[in-house]
Amino acid sequence: xxxxxxxxxxxxxxxxxxxxxxxxxxxxxxxxxxxxxxxxxxxxxxxxxxxxxxxxxxxxxxxxxxxxxxxxxxxxxxxxxxxxxxxxxxxxxxxxxxxxxxxxxxxxxxxxxxxxxxxxxxxxxxxxxxxxxxxxxxxxxxxxxxxxxxxxxxxxxxxxxxxxxxxxxxxxxxxxxxxxxxxxxxxxxxxxxxxxxxxxxxxxxxxxxxxxxxxxxxxxxxxxxxxxxxxxxxxxxxxxxxxxxxxxxxxxxxxxxxxxxxxxxxxxxxxxxxxxxxxxxxxxxxxxxxxxxxxxxxxxxxxxxxxxxxxxxxxxxxxxxxxxxxxxxxx
Numbered sequence: 001x002x003x004x005x006x007x008x009x010x011x012x013x014x015x016x017x018x019x020x021x022x023x024x025x026x027x028x029x030x031x032x033x034x035x036x037x038x039x040x041x042x043x044x045x046x047x048x049x050x051x052x053x054x055x056x057x058x059x060x061x062x063x064x065x066x067x068x069x070x071x072x073x074x075x076x077x078x079x080x081x082x083x084x085x086x087x088x089x090x091x092x093x094x095x096x097x098x099x100x101x102x103x104x105x106x107x108x109x110x111x112x113x114x115x116x117x118x119x120x121x122x123x124x125x126x127x128x129x130x131x132x133x134x135x136x137x138x139x140x141x142x143x144x145x146x147x148x149x150x151x152x153x154x155x156x157x158x159x160x161x162x163x164x165x166x167x168x169x170x171x172x173x174x175x176x177x178x179x180x181x182x183x184x185x186x187x188x189x190x191x192x193x194x195x196x197x198x199x200x201x202x203x204x205x206x207x208x209x210x211x212x213x214x215x216x217x218x219x220x221x222x223x224x225x226x227x228x229x230x231x232x233x234x235x236x237x238x239x240x241x242x243x244x245x246x247x248x249x250x251x252x253x254x255x256x257x258x259x260x261x262x263x264x265x266x267x268x269x270x271x272x273x274x275x276x277x278x279x280x281x282x283x284x285x286x287x288x289x290x291x292x293x294x295x296x297x298x299x300x301x302x303x304x305x306x307x308x309x310x311x312x313x314x315x316x317x318x319x320x321x322x323x324x325x326x327x328x329x330x331x
Contacts, residue, residue: 020048031114056090094118187219200300215240250285256313284308288320
């Protein structure tokens with residue numbers, strides 16, 4: 001099995017190094033460096049150096065990498081030429097002059113020359129650098145290195161586009177309501193049947209919305225205030241949070257909850273607060289399951305102390321099954 005592509009690329013890189021070394025020789029300076037971007041948005045790679053230590057080369061490449069973006073986007077002053085003074089001092093050089101190598105308006109590398117003393121570079125030296133840069137670009141173009149994935153090739157891993165920010169309406173969209181008047185009527189009938197299994201003064205059923213993280217009251221039965229007095233009371237469509245309701249506690253713990261002293265829990269649970277205001281004393285909350293997941297809860301309240309026991313949850317199984325069936329039924 002032959003692999004001509006890697007061999008071709010190795011030959012191309014050899015041409016690249018030969019071209020850069022020739023350019024540095026013609027500059028005639030003691031310290032010089034030529035570096036190339038092999039990939040777009042990739043690191044600078046040094047291919048030819050004169051008079052620089054490896055540590056100097058690394059420092060120069062870091063400095064050029066930070067200035068590359070500015071050089072690519074900011075047009076150069078024609079009077080000052082294409083060279084730039086590097087704000088860098090190395091152990092072997094106090095003055096460094098760089099020039100971006102450009103091809104078709106894109107920076108593909110840098111030439112750098114240096115002096116040991118802190119002095120400005122003459123106009124002739126800048127002109128020689130610009131001429132050397134033009135010669136390098138022409139030579140690389142003549143060798144076809146810009147088309148052989150050697151210089152400025154596309155990155156192997158492209159940047160993924162940033163995900164679009166969700167619209168404000170999507171971020172704060174109201175939870176989808178499960179409650180309907182038709183469903184409420186069916187729920188109330190099932191709640192009224194619960195009195196045949198356990199005596200209570202008030203009952204309601206909640207639907208658990210996992211996306212909203214809340215409980216939605218679907219129907220209320222039993223002893224209730226008049227419609228005028230119950231505007232702020234528990235009613236169908238009302239929502240309870242998981243952390244501040246006994247119904248939410250039953251969902252989070254996936255087990256029934258019995259309370260015999262609502263005075264001690266009404267400050268913690270909002271649904272107990274509604275019951276306590278009307279002199280209810282005890283309550284029972286039983287979670288029910290739909291398709292293997294918690295689907296909602298059944299809550300019973302009583303004005304009689306010690307009215308409910310944990311065993312009532314099993315007694316209410318026929319009611320629990322009917323509530324689960326109602327939530328699984330197609331709309």
